Amino acid sequence: MRIFRDTGHLFRLAGLFAVGTLSFFVIRAFLVPRSFGEYGHYRGAAISEIAAHPIRFAGHQTCETCHTDVAQTKNAGKHAQVNCEACHGPLAKHADDPSIDPGKPDTAVLCVRCHAASAAKPKGVPQVDADQHANGLPCQTCHQPHNPAIAAGGAK
Amino acid sequence: MPGVEGFMYPNEVSLYWSVLIVLYPFITGLVAGAFILASLARIFRVEAVKPTYRLALLTALAFLIVAPLPLQLHLGHPERSYEMYMTPHRTSAMAMFGFVYLWYLMAVLVVEIWLDFRADIVALSQSTIGWRRWMYLAMTLGSANVSPRALAIDERVGWLVTLIGVPSAFLLHGYVGFIFGSIKANPWWSSPLMPVVFIFSAMVSGIALVMLLYMAATRLRRQPIDMLCVDTIARCLFYIFIIDFSLEMLDLIHRVYEADESFRSLDFMVHTRLYFSQIVLQIYIGTLTPILLLALTQVIRLGATARKRIYAVAGSLALVGIFAMRWNVVIGGQLFSKSFLGYTTYKMALVTREGLLVSIGLTLLPLLILAVLVKILPPWPEAEHASIPEAVAAP
Numbered sequence: 001m002r003i004f005r006d007t008g009h010l011f012r013l014a015g016l017f018a019v020g021t022l023s024f025f026v027i028r029a030f031l032v033p034r035s036f037g038e039y040g041h042y043r044g045a046a047i048s049e050i051a052a053h054p055i056r057f058a059g060h061q062t063c064e065t066c067h068t069d070v071a072q073t074k075n076a077g078k079h080a081q082v083n084c085e086a087c088h089g090p091l092a093k094h095a096d097d098p099s100i101d102p103g104k105p106d107t108a109v110l111c112v113r114c115h116a117a118s119a120a121k122p123k124g125v126p127q128v129d130a131d132q133h134a135n136g137l138p139c140q141t142c143h144q145p146h147n148p149a150i151a152a153g154g155a156k
Numbered sequence: 157m158p159g160v161e162g163f164m165y166p167n168e169v170s171l172y173w174s175v176l177i178v179l180y181p182f183i184t185g186l187v188a189g190a191f192i193l194a195s196l197a198r199i200f201r202v203e204a205v206k207p208t209y210r211l212a213l214l215t216a217l218a219f220l221i222v223a224p225l226p227l228q229l230h231l232g233h234p235e236r237s238y239e240m241y242m243t244p245h246r247t248s249a250m251a252m253f254g255f256v257y258l259w260y261l262m263a264v265l266v267v268e269i270w271l272d273f274r275a276d277i278v279a280l281s282q283s284t285i286g287w288r289r290w291m292y293l294a295m296t297l298g299s300a301n302v303s304p305r306a307l308a309i310d311e312r313v314g315w316l317v318t319l320i321g322v323p324s325a326f327l328l329h330g331y332v333g334f335i336f337g338s339i340k341a342n343p344w345w346s347s348p349l350m351p352v353v354f355i356f357s358a359m360v361s362g363i364a365l366v367m368l369l370y371m372a373a374t375r376l377r378r379q380p381i382d383m384l385c386v387d388t389i390a391r392c393l394f395y396i397f398i399i400d401f402s403l404e405m406l407d408l409i410h411r412v413y414e415a416d417e418s419f420r421s422l423d424f425m426v427h428t429r430l431y432f433s434q435i436v437l438q439i440y441i442g443t444l445t446p447i448l449l450l451a452l453t454q455v456i457r458l459g460a461t462a463r464k465r466i467y468a469v470a471g472s473l474a475l476v477g478i479f480a481m482r483w484n485v486v487i488g489g490q491l492f493s494k495s496f497l498g499y500t501t502y503k504m505a506l507v508t509r510e511g512l513l514v515s516i517g518l519t520l521l522p523l524l525i526l527a528v529l530v531k532i533l534p535p536w537p538e539a540e541h542a543s544i545p546e547a548v549a550a551p
Contacts, residue, residue, distance in 0.1 A: 006306040009274065009299035010313060013267070016297065020262075024241070032242050041245055119498075120166045 056090035063091070066098070070146055077147025087145070107139040162498030171490045171502050174510040175483075176226035179518055181332045181354065182482045183223045186522075188329035188355070189362010190216040191265070191321060196392065198318045204388035210272060210535030211373065212366045217265050218526035224257060225518055229509055249335055260328045264321040270295070271314040273533045275302045291532075329358040336485060343418035344489040349407045356400035361478035363393045364471040369526075371468060377536070383460050387453075390467050394450035397474065401443050404481075421496035429491055429499055434484045442477015446470035 004011075038044025063084040064071040074080060085091055087105055094102045108130075117127040128134075134141075142150060160169055194212035196202040228234040241258075245251035270277075278300050281292035330351040337350025367389045374381045411419065426434055449470040453463050487502050505511035 006301060006303060007309055009297060009301055009306065010309070012297040012299055013270070017262075028242050031238075036243055041243070118166060119163050 054092075056092050057085050058090075058092045058095035060084045062095045073144070074146040077149060079146060079148065107143075107145055108134070108137075111139040111143075111145070159501030159503065160498065161500075162493070163495050164493045164498040164500055165495065168490075168493050168498075169500050171487065171500070173486055173490060174230065174502075175487075175504055175512070175515050176230040176510050176518070178479070178482045178486045179515055180223065180226040180230075181329075181486070182361070182479050183219050183226070183518075183522065184332050185329055185354065185358030185478065185482075186362050186365050187216045187220045187223060187260075188325040188358040189360065189364075190219065190366050191325045191362070192359050193363045193366050193389065193392075195318050195322050195325075198315060199322060202388060202392075204384045205392075207382050207385045207537050208366050208370045208389065210533075211370055211530075212362075213265065213269050213272065214529045214533065214535055215366055215369060215522075215526055216362075217261075217269060218529055219522040220257075220261055220265060221525055222518060222522045225521070226515075227253075229514060229518075232509075249331070249338060253331065256328055256331050260321075260324050264317060264324050268314055268317045268321060269533070271310045271317065274310055275307060276533065278302050326355055329355050336489070341494065342489050343416065344422060344492070345485065347407060349403060349410075353400070353403050353407060356396060356403055357478050357481055359396045360393065360400050360474055363389060363396065364474040364478075367393065367467060368471040368475075371464065373530075379536075381460075381464060383463070386467055387463065390450055390453060390463075390470070393471070393474065394447065394454060397443070397447050397450065401447060404443075418496055421492050425488065425492050425499060429501070430484055430488050433480050434488065438477050438480035438484055442473055442480050446473040446477065449473075 033043045033045065035044035035046075036042070039047070060083045067084075074082075074084075087110055088102060089105075091102055094100045112128075112130045115126055115128055115130075117129050121127060139145070139148075190212045193205065194209050194216065197206045197209040197212075224237075228237060231237075237254075240251050240254040244255065274296070277292050277295045279302075281289060281296050281300070284292060333351030333354030336345040336354075337347050340346045367386060370389075371381055371386060411422070446469075449466050452458075453466055458466070490500075491502065492499050507513050
């Protein structure tokens with residue numbers, strides 16, 4: 001069969017491609033997690049793994065059981081709807097063991113996250129150019145973070 | 157806020173797609189364009205461009221190897237990129253790139269290059285020694301059959317591969333245009349003409365690049381430049397450039413006439429922030445000047461030296477123009493706010509992962525790879541070891 005003799009190299013190339021394709025499917029069988037595609041285009045087992053993560057946030061109700069005075073101050077001011085851990089960070093460990101001191105946030109850094117001037121923010125949110133407004137002083141020098149209106153008093 | 161003018165939404169202030177995403181369509185376009193020039197010789201039987209056929213194929217391969225690198229650098233985590241093959245996301249155009257790329261690399265370019273260079277590989281496996289011999293022996297796949305009949309079969313199969321390769325090249329670059337053209341939230345990009353414009357601009361850049369590389373390489377090798385070859389390439393470049401420019405103007409006229417709600421904002425941007433890169437660099441320097449220079453060679457009888465100089469200048473300007481076009485599409489599309497009331501600024505970093513130095517490196521890397529490929533598989537006409545019998549016609 002002369003035709004096969006002269007096309008032998010093409011069969012070798014085709015064979016190489018076949019081996020490559022086969023290897024791809026073998027490797028794929030090993031690498032793709034079994035639960036992939038169970039619910040969607042992701043690893044199904046990821047849901048239970050994420051659910052098994054330890055809880056890091058305590059929730060504002062937990063905070064308010066001990067810090068009733070702060071809760072009262074906060075609920076009287078503009079920050080009433082801001083959750084404790086939005087500023088203080090996750091505090092489940094502190095709630096479990098109050099001896100763990102979570103530390104206080106640096107107001108010079110924290111407040112500008114929301115209150116730095118930006119044309120894109122709703123007009124109702126007080127916005128300042130921090131450098132000009134505070135001249136390097138931390139915000140709590142004048143504003144009490146839990147109830148920030150000046151009328152409510154400065155740092156406490 | 158520095159660099160921001162008017163009203164920008166917070167997520168529009170800094171650009172997500174950097175200069176690397178400008179490089180990606182530029183490099184991919186060079187691949188598609190170089191391959192289409194190669195197909196002129198094989199499919200369309202333009203015998204005059206034959207001296208650049210093999211060089212065009214190797215150029216396409218060198219640039220194709222580098223094409224995914226800007227994406228890898230931009231996205232980070234290259235170790236995860238294989239995931240798009242393992243768990244393909246069929247409804248994501250971006251995720252499908254892996255398959256478009258793999259098809260073009262493995263099923264088209266590598267096969268065509270192997271078939272075309274097979275006789276040379278066999279000859280080199282017999283004439284070299286040491287590790288080079290082993291390398292060529294591996295490349296022969298253990299078959300040293302270079303009988304006239306085997307080569308004739310290679311020619312036929314190669315013709316078929318090129319035939320599949322032309323729509324594949326269109327697919328590769330049309331796909332890149334599609335990525336932008338299909339983003340309906342962005343009026344600067346969203347246009348069904350985008351894939352077509354990308355394909356024609358790819359042809360312009362790829363043909364200009366191979367023409368320049370051929371002229372430079374021939375000069376370096378102290379060989380005479382085949383003027384019939386470069387004249388034919390320049391003529392093709394001229395015609396395709398006119399089609400490309402017409403399509404871009406058609407898009408522009410359509411936008412001006414339609415004048416939808418985004419028009420005033422985009423018009424302002426073109427006359428301010430994009431004025432230099434779009435009007436000056438892309439249109440005047442990168443499109444009209446090379447078209448006029450190439451037109452000059454078509455209407456005035458010029459000497460070979462003058463023609464060569466004009467081709468070199470026109471080719472280089474064409475590359476600048478097409479790069480500017482990619483820049484204006486990618487960067488321009490992120491400079492204005494969706495509110496149409498504000499504009500931001502792109503400031504390119506210098507030494508970061510997505511900075512200028514990396515971009516320059518990525519632009520030069522394909523040329524380095526090409527130099528290695530040319531060393532391994534010399535594409536020059538006099539290096540062709542076994543000429544394919546003239547009597548064998550493609551089907």
